[in-house]
Each structure stands twice: as C-alpha cells, then as structure tokens.
Amino acid sequence: MLEKTMSQTAAENPAAARPSGAGGKRKLRVGEVVSVNGSHALVMLDEDRPEIDRVHKPxxxxxxxxxxxxxxxxxLVSAMSVPAPTLDSTGKDLRLIELELIGEFTKPTAKAPARFRRGVSTYPTLNDEVQLAAREELAALFAANGSASVRIGIVKQDAAIPATVSINDLFSRHCAVLGTTGAGKSCAITLMLLAVLERYKNGHIVILDPHNEYSHSFGDRAVVFDTTNLTLPYWMLTFEELVEILYPGRVNCQEEIEILADLIPTAKKMNLSNSVSGIKLMAGARGDGGTITVDTPVPYRISELLTLIDKTLGSLDNTRTTAPYKRLRARLHGIxxxxxxxxxxxxxxxxDTMSDFLGQLFRIPVEGAPISIIELGGLPVEVAQVIVSVVTRLAFEFGLWSHGAAPLAIIVEDAHRYAPAQEGAGFGPTRKALIRIAKEGRKVGVSLWVASQRPTELDATILSQCNTIFAMRLANQADQEALRSAVPDASTSLLSCLPSLGLGEAIAVGEGVPLPTRIRFDALPREAVPRSLTASFTDGWSVDVDDKAFIARIVEQWRAQKMLIPEV
Structure with missing residues (x-):
C-alpha cells in the first residue's frame, strides 16, 4: 500500500505540509454525493459559481x-453527464459526475501528521460535500520521495504540480510506453532516462533502436553500436538461435539439425584443449568436458565443424546418407x-572475448557512458531479430549468474516486432528471451521497457508484466481494448481519453506513479529530441535527381548490406 505523510514533503513544498481542512485555504464546493456503489460515487454538481473559473471546473x-x-x-472523475437536458436555456439541468474512489488522507492529530494511503476505509455518505482537491493535497499526493523519484512532467489537472515516478518501481517491475506513431514515445523514453541518469550516473542501459533515432539524444553518455563496429561472435548463440539462422522455419532439415547437435560439442572441446582457460574449464568438467554442451558459451571454429563433417563423409563406417552432411556443409559455408x-x-x-563483449555491451565499467545504443535500422529483419534475441538472452543470463549485482535495463522499441502476440510469428528465441525477462527479470536485476504503437500485436504476457504503463494517444479501438485488459480496473476510466490526448501527454498508471493520472511530459532540449527519418514527399518531388552516380551508390550499399543514414 502506498502511504505518504504530509511532513515528508514539507521541506520541499511547505504548502504540502498543510492538509486541507486543517488551517489551509478553504476549498471550493462543487456538489454533493447522491449515490455510493462499491468503489464508485455519483456526485450532483451545484449550479455554476463565478468563483470557479473554467480552468478549475471538474x-x-x-x-x-x-x-x-x-x-x-x-x-477520480471518470464520467460526466446531463441525463435529462432541458430545452429551455434558463432551465437548471441536472449535472452528474461519476467518481472512482482512489484513496484517502487521514486527518492530522497531535501524534501523527496527515497521511495518504490507497484504498478507502471510510466511505462517503449521501449528501456529503464534494470539493475541488486542494493544491496542497495534490502536491502531497504527487510529491517526490527524495532521491527515490524523479520529475518527468506535470499533472494535467494543475500545472504547478510536478509528475514524478518512483525509480525502483519503474525499473524493477518493468515499464511500457504505448501510443500511436508520432505521439511522443521516443521523447518520453529519452526524457525519463535522462532524468534518472542525472541523479544516478552509473546505470547500465541497453537501447535496441530499430529506427536509428537515439544516437545523438544522450551525447557522450551513450556508446552507439551498429554492424560496422558490433562484433557478436556466433559461438555465443544458443543452439536454437543458430538453427533459426541456418534454417528459418526448420523445414525439411531435421537430419542436418541432428548432425549439428552432435558436432558442435566436439568442436568446442577441440578448441578448448588448445587454450589455458579451456584446459581449466575441461578440468572442472570431470576432465572429459562432460558438461560442455551444445549451448555452453565457449569458442569454437566453423572451420573445425567443416573438418568434422569432412571426416565423417570420408568415414567408411558412416551409416547415414551423405546428402545431409553435404547440405549442412554448404549451408555453414554460405552463412x-x-x-x-x-x-x-x-x-x-x-x-574468447566474452568478458570484453559483455563489459562493452552492458557498460561495465560505466566510464561516463551508461547507455549502449544498438542501431538496427536498415538491417534485414532476420538479422535484427538475431541481435535482439542474443542481447536480451545475455542480459538475463548475466543478471542470473551475477545475482543482480549490476542491474540492467533493456529498452526495446517496436517490441511487437520481436514478441508478437501470435504464437508462431516472429523469431522464436527472441520472443522467449523477452518473455523470460518479463516474467523473471525482477528477481535477477534485469528491467524491461517496451515501446509499441500496436499493443494488440504485442505478446499479452509481456504487457501484463509491465506494472507501470504510460499510455499516449491511441486511436485504434482494438489497441485500446488490449490496453484496458492490462491495467487495473480502477484505472480503466481514464483510458477513455486516449484518442484525444495531445502530443506529449499520457495516462500514467501502475506501481511507478503515485496514482493513475493524466500527465504531460516535460519538453526535451532540442539537441536531445530523437531523430525522426520520415521522408518528405514534397521536398523529394520538388527537384529532379540529376546525380548520375546516385543509383550506383545505392546499389553499392545494397550489395554490401551497409545502411548509410543521412544527416538531418
């Protein structure tokens, strides 16, 4: 249960230390309770009063x-209506407001200050007076808990009240940022990460960036990787990942897969016997390498696999047909x-560069750059899937074997690409790795943030495990329904605002925020705004392309599989 005393925020905001009804400024009445039903109350509004301006009306x-x-x-105001409007302009319409009861402030005593807590112990009764929440109540409600929280924007109800998030809850219980294209998801993620890193400079964050838009947002605090400077050794792949690369879909290749499963452990043992660290590992594995499996992350050479295949082909006692060996050899050589x-x-x-690779990827030591950005834009889908699969799996296993000593955060943009809702879609190992982090990452110090414009296409297990959700503008009805199924019942009424949210606005719900509320994110500095590469048709069609080498350069990049992103 969330509990917060007024005195906790007195040092930062003196007004917040004075609870309503205890010497504070008298609040404005707006109506009275006419019905109470469980966690809901119905309020009949008073006639319009001149002292309540339009900005402060419910x-x-x-x-x-x-x-x-x-x-x-x-x-929380969840609905407003005039059930029987009159035709006479001078008539007095019955105006009703529906409230979701979300919590309560205890009144201060000589022994204890006022305290906020979720849930309701004393329900309103009929004809109880309903008032606008006082600024000091809102300030205490949304105030930061010292260094444990950071400001990310303002509360929409009162621009003087900062919107804050609890850092531990935001990361340890996973987070989702959802919204249609152009709603501001990337800016929101950048803003929150910058706010956290201002206070905690030694984070370990990996951003999987499918649009190559974050590279300049963090300046010197980020190291950017792409396929020109990223070295991801194949021997770090699990057997399942390697098979998915060699034989996508696994159609008519069962014999080759069985052969590969037999040969890889042998190739690993051959390579280990030639190194000091390998001999030590073999000695710890009962002397015969018995614990060296097809998934053990130790180096081996493709050339050794090919040699083993050639030896088997030349063996007289080989009872299998030679065709699958030849097909496997050709596939390994081709890849x-x-x-x-x-x-x-x-x-x-x-x-054996595994230690160096993990150190660079997870920024250990940080050395002033706590963020790794892996740019996936322009890569073939199957290549990007492999990178996401390996990085997320390594993150979980690193957290597991380090017992969470260096907590990691993995930010996955366009998460529905890598963990689709449909069971058989996408790259299987990637989906499994993300689901595993969502389910078990909290225990091993691995946080998962997902961003998506299509919640309905994102795996429901992952979305349900994100205990803090920032829902930005969403117009699609199916996406709204998918989101409603993932948030607590007490927050669903707020989601009716989703289609009409402005740029940079969000409905924030879950463990990371004090209460479900509508917020507006702070503006980012211009230099930190993620880069959008949306093509301009009007600019492109205004002039002719008279550079004869234009297509030749494109063909060269195409063949070399190297995407050059133009400067914007």
Missing part, C-alpha cells in the same frame, strides 16, 4: 475531495560468407 481525470469526517476521500552476418561470422580468428 473535468475527466480531475481529482475531487470528499470530507467524511474521519478522513478526506479522493476520487559464414554472407555479408549480412559479417558482424557474427566475419572474424579471421576465434578468441
């Missing part, structure tokens, strides 16, 4: 207060020569 998402005597109950996988198979030598 609106959807606003917080109102009901003094029940023992405490002050707070309610090792494929320019798209040069970052994985292109090394001339094979060395």
């Amino acid at each position: 609106q959807l998402g606003a917080i109102l207060a009901v003094d029940t005597g023992a405490c002050i109950v707070l309610g 090792s020569q494929d320019a798209r996988y040069g970052f994985m198979f292109g090394g001339l030598t094979v060395q």
